[in-house]
Amino acid sequence: MDAGGRVDGRRRGWVRRAVDGLVTAMVRRGTGPRGTVLLTVAGRTSGEPRTTPVTLVERDGVRWLVAPYGPVGWVRNVRAVGVVEARRGRRTERLVAEEVDAATGAPVLRQYLQEVAVVRRVFDVAPGDPVEAFVPLVPTHPVFRLRPA
Structure with missing residues (x-):
């Protein structure tokens, strides 16, 4: 999604914007979809905090x-800054985000697709496809390892 609210060149519809707003409000209260947090990262040019709901996955601890939507604004900000805050309810964590290579990211991307059904429409693979099918997708759907700052 870019600054104009477009995903893959298409503008988000009112339904998607409403759902995002509802999810954001729920996560602020500490409820909402499992694994969903509010990701805050400093803007790469403005330095102003930018917040968006994202779903994290856990793999091997x-x-x-x-x-899932490619190198959108928050991705470019994370690449530039490398440090994010993840908030759910009253709990906020400061984390270092390290972008990983395709071989490392492919199994994570596959697991993400298995767990987060709402994004499946933007992928050309199915959740049950072999992990090798996900390797070429990682450059266009970046994956970041998170660790405490």
Whole structure:
């Protein structure tokens, strides 16, 4: 999604904007979809905090951040700054986000697709496809390893 609210060149519809607003309000209260947090990162040019709801996945005791809509604004900000805040309810964590290579990110991307059904429409693979099918997708759907700052 870019600054104009477009995903893959298409503008988000009113339904998607309403759902995002509802999810954001729920996560602020500490409820909402499992694994969903409010990700806050400093803008790469303005330095102003930017917040968006994202769903994290956990794999082998590590938390991962996936960009299902590609290198949108928050992804470019994370790449530039490398430090994010993840908030759910009253709990806020400061985390270092490290972008990983395609081989490392592919199994995470596959797991993400298995767990987060709402994004499946933007992928050309199915959740049950072999992990090798996800390797070429990681450059266009970046994956970040998260660790405490």
